[in-house]
Amino acid sequence: MSKLTGIRRGIAFAAIILGYFMALLDTTIVNVTLPEMTRQFNTAMDDMSWIVNGYNLAFAVFLITASRIADQFGRKRLFLVGTALFVVTSILCGLSTSVETMVFYRVLQGMSAAIVVPVTIPLAADLFPKEKHGMVLGIWGAISSLAAASGPTLGGxxxxxxxxxxxxxxxxxxxxxxxxLAIPLIRESFDTSAGRKIDWLGVLTLSAAMFCITYGLINVSEWGWDSLKFIGYMAAFLVFIVLFLIVELRTSVPMLPLWLLRILPFNGAVLTLVMIGAGITASTYLMSYFLTGILGNSILEAGITISAMSLASMVISAIAGGMSNKYGSRWFVTAGMGILALSFYLYGSLNAASTEWSVVWRLILTGVGIGLSVAPVMGASIRNVPEEKIGIASGIMNMSRAIGSVLGVAILVSVLNTALSHYSGEAVNKIKLQIESSADLSAEAKEVILEQVGRMVQEKSSAGAKNAEGAILLQLDTMEKALLSEADESVKQELQAAFTQQRQELGQQLSQVSTDLQDAFVASFSRTFHAGGWFLLLGIPFALISDRRGGKRLMTDPSMRAFAANEDA
Known part of the structure; x- marks a missing residue:
């Protein structure tokens, strides 16, 4: 433990937190700016999505590798390298003049974040005595929530x-x-049992496995769960994981000590974080669509509303971290998972007439669930491994959360798309019959309406009916002026009456279009949120085994220390 005391220790902790905050901020701050980037780069939104996906992919792939290298060659050293690389790549991202260069620099930025994030826990733990670790992780979890809360708002x-x-x-x-701040105040730390030899085969096989599963899950909503591409990537993931295990069993210096995976509470914590990651990311992702598409919020307004979840998580995390260190984590984590699942299910009762408070209190409930879960489960994970293995354990835990994030979005977006296909399909067929049977609308007006209906379904928003109305009214005005300028006085009044009738019919039809699609979207989101609530309940059994009774540190048992030493030998 570091000999730093008082103010100097606090400043050293602040340096670690600044690096952590910076890396996490870039997972959320970019989302709100994508429409503006799309306009400036004059490209498709699908291409721009890789500005987010490239970062997340690189982050998930390199977490464990970075953790292991930090354990071997110095956590402070890797923290400084990762932070410096993050600063440089941030400048390059800001200077990018094309989507291709932006995506390339975002991948490098994700790699640098993978270096910074996992070493923050062992570095912070080294600053404080063991009895303070719960408090430290509570603050760590609170900063995570603060980064998530401030990202969309600050970005906007x-x-x-x-x-x-x-x-x-x-x-x-x-x-x-x-x-x-870090250079003079943070002491270097290592895993003294790790050695200096790099397990290159382990690095390559694990990185390939993480790439295959992350890339496959990112794209499954586009490819389909039964597509050959997705099945191929999952098969490749299994092959590389098996190869990785074979390599680790044969090498004398494995990058990942496999005996860690025999510790039941640690496994429970890892699987719990997969579910927590799924819940956090999927709730933010789906609520962003709901707020903008159903309730008509702007992107910035949606970001501010969703920040209620992150702020609640920040407050609860700061409290729960310290308490779980004293009383044990598993009941905090179990309660948190239950509340997270319940809040997700309650989102399903929202509709187009819901008030802002109806949304906000549900988001606050989600934040409470997250706050009760994240810091305590991270605390349990480091209590249940040897002290020198905190670094690699942190890498595994952060990787499991990253995998959970893409898994949750993949599953629930698939549920949403299936529900949309069903409900909006019925609504679109009904709309087509109504539009095509109208005697007052011109063929051009019918075509514009049906085009806009398709766009609204794709964007999961019923707000486009107003855009269609404005476009058709402009078209009608142009046609009316042209015809009136050439018509005889005897038919002008009749023409004006016909156009007036067409405008009235247009308003009625588009009002019905908006209502029908809105009902379809609300039903689709409701089914998805309910499914998400049931899915997140699967995290409760894992939460129950995520810590030992009373939260006692596993490695205080001499027999377990001997077991770990024999396995390393």
């Missing part, structure tokens, strides 16, 4: 006031401050 403000480039440049002063 910076983009609106300065430009999208500012969301990357804001990392520069944060990163520089973290480096300047």
């Amino acid at each position: 403000i910076l983009t609106n006031s300065i430009g999208w480039e500012a969301i990357f440049f804001v990392n520069v002063p944060i990163g520089i401050a973290a480096i300047c």
Whole structure:
């Protein structure tokens, strides 16, 4: 443990937290700016999605590798390297002039975040005595929530006031401050049992396995669960995992000590974090669509509303972290998983007439569930492994959360798309019959309406009916002026009456279109949220085994220390 005391210890902890905050901020701050980037780069939204996916993919793939290298060659050293690389790649992202270069730099940025995030826990733990670790992890969890809460809001403000480039440049002063504080105040730490030899075969096989499962899950909503592409990537994942296990069993210096996976509470914590990651990301992702598409919020308004979840999580996490260290984690985590599942299920009762408070209190409930879960389960994970293995354990835990994030989105987006296909399919067929049977609408007006209906289904938003009405009214005005300028006085009144009738019919039809599609979207989201609630209940059995009774540290048992030593030998 570090000999730093008082103010210096607090400043050293602040340096670690700054680096952690910066890396997590970039997982959420970018989302709100994608429409503006799409416009400036003049490209499709599908291409822009890889600005987010590239970061997340690299982050998930390199977490464990970075943790192992940090254990071997110095956690402080890797923290400084990762933070410096993050600052440089942030500048390059802000200076990017094409989507291709932006995606490339975002991948590098994700790799640097994978270096920074897992070493923050062992570095912070080294600053404080064991009895303070719960408090430390509570603050760590609170900062995680703060980054998630401030990302969309800060991204919207910076983009609106300065430009999208500012969301990357804001990392520069944060990163520089973290480096300047860390160099003199943080003590270097290692896993003394890790050695210096790099297990290259282990690195390659594990990285390939993580790439296959993450890339496959990111794309499954586009490919389909039964597509040959997805099945191929999952098969490749299994092959590389088997090869990795064979390599680790044969090598004298494995990158991942497999005996860690024999510790039941640690396995429970890993699987619990998969479910927590699924719940956090899927709730944010789906609620963003619901708020903008059903309730008509702007992207910035939706971000501010969703911040209620993160702020609640921040407060509860700071409290639960310290208490779980004293009383044990498993009941905190179990309660958190139950509340998270319940809040997700309650989202299913929201509709287009729901008030802002109806949304906010559900989001707060989600935040309570997250706050009760994340810090306590991370605390359980480091209590149930040898002290020198906290670094690699942190990498495994962060990787499980990252995998859970893409898994949750993949599953629930598939449920949403299936529900949309059913409900909106019925609504679209009904709309087509109504539009095509109208005697007052022109063929051009019918075509524009049906085109807009298809666009609304694709965007999961019923707000496009107003856009269609404006486009058709403009078209009608142009046609009316042209015909009236050439018509005889005797038929002008009749023409004007016909156009007036067409406008009235247009308003009625589009109002019905909006209502029918809105009902279909609400039903689709309701089914998805209910399914998500039942899915997250699967995390409760894992939560129940995520810590020992009373939260006692596993490795205080001499027999377990001997077991670990024999396995390493």
